[in-house]
Amino acid sequence: MGTPFSPATHEWQSAVAELVPTALEGLYVRKFPITPDTAIMTAGSCFAQHVHRHLQDRAWNVIDTETPSIALPRAALNRYGYGLFSARYGNIYTARQMVQLLEEALGRRTPSEPIWQRDGRFFDALRPNVEPEGLGRPRLVREARADHLKHVLRAVRSTDVFVFTLGLTEAWVHRDDGTVYPSAPGILAGEHDPEKYVFYNFTMAEVQQDLDDLRTTLHEIKPGMKILLTVSPVPLTATGSGTHVLSATTYSKSVLRAAAAEVADMYKDVDYFPSYELITAPSAKGTFYDANLRTVSMSGVAAVMDMFLSAHEASDLRGTSLRSGGDDEDARELVCEEALIEAGRA
Amino acid sequence: MMKKQRILILGSSHTGAFQAARHRIAQAFPSLDVHYFGLPGSAYFHATFENGIFRAPEKRQRQFDWMDSREIDVRQFDRALFVGQRFAFGSAMRLIMSYDILEEVTRSKRPLMSEAAMSGLLEALIAQQVEGLITKFGRDPRFSFLAAPYPLDRSTLKGPAQEKALKAVLRKETGVTWGLKYEEIIAAEMAAARLDLVPQPLETRETFLTTQDHFSRQPSSAGVPDDEVDNRHMNADYGWQVFCAYAETKLEIRPLPIAEAEEHETGLS
Numbered sequence: 001m002g003t004p005f006s007p008a009t010h011e012w013q014s015a016v017a018e019l020v021p022t023a024l025e026g027l028y029v030r031k032f033p034i035t036p037d038t039a040i041m042t043a044g045s046c047f048a049q050h051v052h053r054h055l056q057d058r059a060w061n062v063i064d065t066e067t068p069s070i071a072l073p074r075a076a077l078n079r080y081g082y083g084l085f086s087a088r089y090g091n092i093y094t095a096r097q098m099v100q101l102l103e104e105a106l107g108r109r110t111p112s113e114p115i116w117q118r119d120g121r122f123f124d125a126l127r128p129n130v131e132p133e134g135l136g137r138p139r140l141v142r143e144a145r146a147d148h149l150k151h152v153l154r155a156v157r158s159t160d161v162f163v164f165t166l167g168l169t170e171a172w173v174h175r176d177d178g179t180v181y182p183s184a185p186g187i188l189a190g191e192h193d194p195e196k197y198v199f200y201n202f203t204m205a206e207v208q209q210d211l212d213d214l215r216t217t218l219h220e221i222k223p224g225m226k227i228l229l230t231v232s233p234v235p236l237t238a239t240g241s242g243t244h245v246l247s248a249t250t251y252s253k254s255v256l257r258a259a260a261a262e263v264a265d266m267y268k269d270v271d272y273f274p275s276y277e278l279i280t281a282p283s284a285k286g287t288f289y290d291a292n293l294r295t296v297s298m299s300g301v302a303a304v305m306d307m308f309l310s311a312h313e314a315s316d317l318r319g320t321s322l323r324s325g326g327d328d329e330d331a332r333e334l335v336c337e338e339a340l341i342e343a344g345r346a
Numbered sequence: 347m348m349k350k351q352r353i354l355i356l357g358s359s360h361t362g363a364f365q366a367a368r369h370r371i372a373q374a375f376p377s378l379d380v381h382y383f384g385l386p387g388s389a390y391f392h393a394t395f396e397n398g399i400f401r402a403p404e405k406r407q408r409q410f411d412w413m414d415s416r417e418i419d420v421r422q423f424d425r426a427l428f429v430g431q432r433f434a435f436g437s438a439m440r441l442i443m444s445y446d447i448l449e450e451v452t453r454s455k456r457p458l459m460s461e462a463a464m465s466g467l468l469e470a471l472i473a474q475q476v477e478g479l480i481t482k483f484g485r486d487p488r489f490s491f492l493a494a495p496y497p498l499d500r501s502t503l504k505g506p507a508q509e510k511a512l513k514a515v516l517r518k519e520t521g522v523t524w525g526l527k528y529e530e531i532i533a534a535e536m537a538a539a540r541l542d543l544v545p546q547p548l549e550t551r552e553t554f555l556t557t558q559d560h561f562s563r564q565p566s567s568a569g570v571p572d573d574e575v576d577n578r579h580m581n582a583d584y585g586w587q588v589f590c591a592y593a594e595t596k597l598e599i600r601p602l603p604i605a606e607a608e609e610h611e612t613g614l615s
Contacts, residue, residue, distance in 0.1 A: 066457060068444055068467070070437045076470030080463040133462050140448050140460075147458040 021284035022303045024277075030311045031264075031271035032226055034161050036060045041086040041159040045093050045167025047232035047275070047296065049084050054305045058314075062086065063158055065151040081130030086155040088148055090127035090182060093167035094202065095210035095259075097180040101126070102156070102217045105149040112174040115141045116190030123189035125181055134189065156221045163273075164214070166256040167232040169202040170240055170248070184240070199240040201251075207259035215263070215270060227270045229260040233279035235294050275304045350379040351597065354420060355589075356400060357383075357429030358390040360494050363563070363585035364429065365412055370586050374601035375593060383418045384410055390430065395420075395482055427544065427592055428483070430494045433532050434471045436511065439555075441467060442524045443514035452519045464524075469531050476535045485540050490596055492544040493532070495584065499552035500559050501577035506567065509577065516553060525555040547591040550584060557584070 008014040009026035016024065034040065041063045042052040053074075056062045063086040067077060077083040081090055092098050103109035116125040121134025122141045127148075135141050156162075172184045175198050184199075186192035202210070211229070218225050231253060239248035257276060264272040279288045279300050286293065288300030296304075355364045361384030364371070371380055385393060385402050392403045398421035420426055445459035446452065483489060502513040515521040529545065536543040552558045561584035567575040593599045 068441055070440050070444075072437070072441070072467055073470040073474050076467050080460075080466060082463075131460055131462065135460060136449065144448055144458055144460065151457065 016281060016283050019283060021278070021281055021288070022306065024281065024283070024307075027274050027277060028307050028311045031268070032161075034228070034312045036314055039063055039158050039160040041155050041162045042164075043085050043089065043092050043098060043162070044165030044230070045232040045234065046091050047167065047234050048091075048163070048165035048230070050296070050301045050304070051163055051165065051230070051308075052085055053083075054301070056083075058309075063155050065155045066148070079132060081127065086159075087151045088127070088130055089152065090129045091167070093182055094169070094171050094180055095164075095166060095207055095214055096171070096178075096202065097126075097182060098164065099210055099213045099217060100180060101152060102214070102221070105152045105156075106217075106221070111179040112177045113179070113190075113196065114145065116185065116188075118189035121189075125185075125190060126179075128183060128188040128190075153221065156218060156225075159218075159222055159225055161226045161228055162218055163228045163230070165230045165232050165275075166207070166260060167234070168236065169207065169252040169255050170236070171200050171202070172197050172240075173200045201241050202255065204255045204259050207255055208262050211259055211263040211270075212266075215267065225269070227267075228273050229264060229270065230273045231256045231260060231276040233276045233288075233296060233300075237294070273308065275307075278304055278307055348377065350377055351425070352423045353378050353380045353597075354418070354423040354426040355380060355382045355384075355429055356418065356420070356426055357385075357492070358387040358494070359384060359410075359579060360430035360492075362410070363495075363580040363582060364589055365410075365585070366563075366582035367585035367589060370582070371589055374590075374604075375599060376602065377599065378593070378597075380589075381418075381423070382412070383415075384413065384429075386410070387430070423488070425488050425490070425597065426486075427596075428479075428489060428491045431475070431479070431491050432494045433475050433528075435494070435496075435528075437471060438468055438528050439509075439511035439515050441471070442521070442528070443511050443518065447520065450520055454518075465527065465531075468528060469535070472528075472531045472535045476539045476541065479541055480539055487542075490542040490544050490592065491536070492588065492592070493546055495546055495557045495561070495578070495580050495588075496551065496555050497557065498559050498562050498577045499556040500562075500567075502556065505575070506572035507575040507577045512555060516555060522554045542596070544588075544592055544596070547588060550587050561587075 005011050007026075015026070019025070036059065039061050040055060042048050042055075052062060056064070064083065065086060066088040067082040074083060081088045084090070089101060092101065100109060100111065104111060111126060114125050115138050116123045116128060118134060121136065122138050123131065123134045124141050124145055126145075131144075135144065171180045173180050175196060180200075181197075184192065185197050215227060218227065233253075235249040236245055236252060239245045241248045241251075243251075253276065260272050264270045278284075279296055284300075288297055288303060289295065290297050355361055361382055365382040365384065368380065368382060371378075383400065384390070389402050394401050394403070399417055399419055401417040442464070444456060445464065446454055446456045447464060448458045448460045450461075479491060497509045497512060501507060501509040502516060515525065518524070533543055533545070546557070550557055550561060557580065561580045562577070563579045563581045564570060564576045567577075590601055593601070
């Protein structure tokens with residue numbers, strides 16, 4: 001006699017405990033196919049860089065509107081924000097920030113305090129990592145940003161599937177208009193001024209609403225686009241919430257995971273890809289993390305990509321991208337503002 | 347009789363220009379015993395260098411008529427000039443032409459890139475090439491590396507074998523500045539790697555990034571099938587000029603005047 005929990009993938013013992021972590025069958029059942037020819041746009045937290053890089057290395061049709069189409073050493077490209085995502089926006093940790101970027105690109109929003117300073121140099125506060133030494137004048141930051149926004153729109157307009165990795169619920173927000181920044185003021189540039197900036201931890205309802213808004217805005221630019229949501233398995237480096245960092249991580253990831261599920265359940269054109277589950281599964285016994293128990297190991301990334309490629313029936317290496325030049329150890333380093341927080345403490 | 351200094355000119359197809367100048371070199375530099383070893387570009391770059399032996403790859407497509415061996419023992423020579431290092435010239439030109447520089451005034455509707463990013467990417471591109479030289483040849487004070495000649499000036503004109511990226515760079519208001527920067531980066535990366543660089547002599551150039559047309563091994567492209575037009579390989583005059591520059595700067599030897607060289611050749615001196 002069967003149980004109300006059949007098939008086997010619904011039971012912990014047979015679906016997780018008895019299986020090797022790389023073979024969790026049925027964990028990802030795709031809602032729509034993605035092929036090597038599908039135009040894929042990537043954005044999100046630093047974990048999303050893995051997705052971008054791996055698909056690009058397999059010569060999938062990953063959109064990249066700002067990176068030179070010349071074989072250049074990857075580490076150098078990444079240092080200036082190239083080759084990380086489909087446009088040079090750097091890490092986008094929250095759904096709200098992504099919505100704001102699109103609104104700005106559409107000319108409907110002007111962020112507060114878009115330029116930060118450090119040592120007499122000027123930085124784009126919404127992507128402070130892309131020019132590590134900053135620029136000489138505020139005018140240059142504005143001009144570079146205007147050029148970048150054109151490329152963001154170009155990327156969205158040519159997208160079939162938008163892959164977005166949710167990273168955090170915590171953010172630093174401008175008090176005046178709610179502009180969300182990818183890093184706390186004072187870390188990479190700018191100054192922490194409590195009169196201007198406030199720490200904010202998004203709720204599940206807010207993230208869900210932001211994802212809904214994101215879908216609406218994306219469809220406004222490119223009707224019919226599909227969205228694949230993932231949640232970054234990378235724990236928080238530090239929390240501003242006042243709680244223990246483990247609790248803060250659990251809150252953040254739980255909210256993101258639940259919000260992603262709600263939105264994916266609501267729409268046929270939104271799917272959820274369980275990279276978070278695969279990496280954090282107890283059966284992996286932490287082996288998908290590096291020694292710092294935070295960054296995802298190469299084997300973890302490989303497992304995630306295998307799950308993605310198997311589901312889309314394209315596990316064979318298709319080719320080598322032009323941009324894979326300079327494949328050195330350094331190139332494996334993700335560009336992650338969070339890591340800089342850690343470095344600042346060392 | 348003083349022992350002659352043994353010099354090896356080793357490299358890609360650009361070795362041909364030196365080989366073509368061999369009689370003149372032999373005449374004008376009687377104190378040197380110069381040998382030539384060249385392979386087609388891809389064979390040269392896939393050749394191995396182990397224990398002092400430079401060896402062509404097994405599956406070599408073709409061989410130059412003047413080559414009678416597939417390997418050479420570089421240890422036998424007092425100095426070696428490695429000819430034909432491209433230092434990612436094509437990629438560098440394409441990179442420079444593809445962007446307007448944020449800090450510069452001119453805009454051509456190309457995407458913007460900051461000066462720092464452009465410099466950083468060029469540096470990384472060249473550093474990768476220099477690392478390749480170290481990996482392959484190591485650091486040997488006897489070795490010098492000569493950049494491949496810049497394409498002929500005519501290559502920027504419309505027609506077969508046109509160097510489109512180079513043309514675009516030269517049309518850029520700051521193209522020459524970036525060309526200069528490209529060379530400065532090569533010099534800096536080579537110096538940092540403690541490798542000896544021989545830049546293309548200025549007197550062989552038309553613009554900073556092109557070679558004078560009269561150095562062409564193909565005096566005219568008229569009547570030459572499109573796919574055989576060659577704007578990159580130079581003639582004996584070029585080989586001669588560059589060898590003289592090398593001899594003067596690295597070996598501290600000047601060529602004998604013609605009459606004196608001829609007398610030396612006929613044994614009259």
